[in-house]
Amino acid sequence: MISAKAPGKLYIAGEYAVVETGNPAIIVALDQFVTVTIEKSERYGSIVSKQYQDSSVQWQRRGDEIVLDNRDNTFNYILSAIRLTEEYAQSMGCKMETYHLKVNSDLDSPDGKKYGLGSSAAVTVATINALCQFYKLPLTKDRLFKLAAIAHLDVQGNGSLGDIAASVYGGWIAYRSFDREWLKSARYEEKLTNLIDLKWPALEIRQLTPPNNLKLLIGWTGSPASTSRLVDKVAFKKGQQLKGYQNFLQASAQCLTDIVTGFETSNLKRIMAGISHNRQLLQKLSKLTQVDIETPLLTKMCNIAEHHHAAAKTSGAGGGDCGIMITDKTEVDDQLVSELQDNGVQLLPLAVHMVTDLD
Ligand code: PMV
Ligand code: MG
Numbered sequence: 001m002i003s004a005k006a007p008g009k010l011y012i013a014g015e016y017a018v019v020e021t022g023n024p025a026i027i028v029a030l031d032q033f034v035t036v037t038i039e040k041s042e043r044y045g046s047i048v049s050k051q052y053q054d055s056s057v058q059w060q061r062r063g064d065e066i067v068l069d070n071r072d073n074t075f076n077y078i079l080s081a082i083r084l085t086e087e088y089a090q091s092m093g094c095k096m097e098t099y100h101l102k103v104n105s106d107l108d109s110p111d112g113k114k115y116g117l118g119s120s121a122a123v124t125v126a127t128i129n130a131l132c133q134f135y136k137l138p139l140t141k142d143r144l145f146k147l148a149a150i151a152h153l154d155v156q157g158n159g160s161l162g163d164i165a166a167s168v169y170g171g172w173i174a175y176r177s178f179d180r181e182w183l184k185s186a187r188y189e190e191k192l193t194n195l196i197d198l199k200w201p202a203l204e205i206r207q208l209t210p211p212n213n214l215k216l217l218i219g220w221t222g223s224p225a226s227t228s229r230l231v232d233k234v235a236f237k238k239g240q241q242l243k244g245y246q247n248f249l250q251a252s253a254q255c256l257t258d259i260v261t262g263f264e265t266s267n268l269k270r271i272m273a274g275i276s277h278n279r280q281l282l283q284k285l286s287k288l289t290q291v292d293i294e295t296p297l298l299t300k301m302c303n304i305a306e307h308h309h310a311a312a313k314t315s316g317a318g319g320g321d322c323g324i325m326i327t328d329k330t331e332v333d334d335q336l337v338s339e340l341q342d343n344g345v346q347l348l349p350l351a352v353h354m355v356t357d358l359d
Helices: 074-091 119-134 141-155 160-171 182-191 227-238 244-264 268-289 298-309 332-341
Strands: 001-011 024-042 045-048 058-062 065-069 099-106 172-176 204-208 214-220 311-314 321-328
Touching: 001 119, 001 160, 001 244, 001 268, 001 321, 024 119, 024 244, 045 074, 074 099, 074 119, 074 141, 099 119, 119 141, 119 160, 119 298, 141 160, 141 182, 160 172, 160 204, 172 244, 204 244, 214 298, 227 244, 227 268, 244 268, 268 311, 268 321, 298 321, 298 332
Parallel strands: 045 099
Antiparallel strands: 001 024, 024 099, 024 172, 058 065, 172 204, 214 321, 311 321
């Protein structure tokens, strides 16, 4: 039996700006996993998933038409990952097989709620990794990232793919998104096997080392949010607010440069100042686009954290899901933890996961 696992992720800084080509973000991989196992079968193949059995479909009305939105249905990412890996396997001359593929995820809460730790990215990475092993295809982290990015983009279409980078590389990473318009044309021009060995314009993935005294706390709001829809909303509004949006992109890039310098010089104070600044920039973006990024509970979490000398902000698209807090390990007080809990923010006891080899 073949098995592969991929970690979930959390955005630390640079959200929304990272959706634009070449803009930076910092992301961490967490020790919560999606595991995919594959077993050869004879007549029938199957795809079985404990967590992703939801057969309901979301739709929106556009005038007289009903438009389906499949982007939040994890099953579609599994199918896209299988389709793409089979295309890769065929182009490498493999004989196609029939198999049972099983998916199991820690990334959703026991009662089926989403934490927002990137299950669609992790499921895509784990499926491709497992299938490449099954077909005995050569795989590096770089190739796995590129295959997973293509498969994920085929379904969601509007993300930065930073969550895929975190899931493949692990640890703390500085990420710059590649030019997705270029990739679209490149897919028509190049064979898949060549495409995944090319240098992708603007793509940058770099490992960061946090200072020894850095402590990351994760606060879960208990309410799920749809990243793809929040990103759509910001994309729609940015067209009407171009100047303000350009300012946001520039300020975010500057802020991220500052935070990365904080990592490179082991300067926790500088990292924390950058996190607080990035929170303010996202608040401004929220005002500019009228998209609800920092919900009242996330505001409460940030204020409590700041009161206890931690830096805090929303994580990812916001609108619910998780917030992050960064503080000095030697100064974490129990009161911060109990105050958060009293106010309805649940601390997730997760640690950053390092990927040494392909898991
Ligand atoms: O909400 P999350 O954790 O899926 O993060 C989304 C981050 C965005 O920058 C808003 C979108 C993206 O694809 O980078
Ligand atoms: Mg989210």
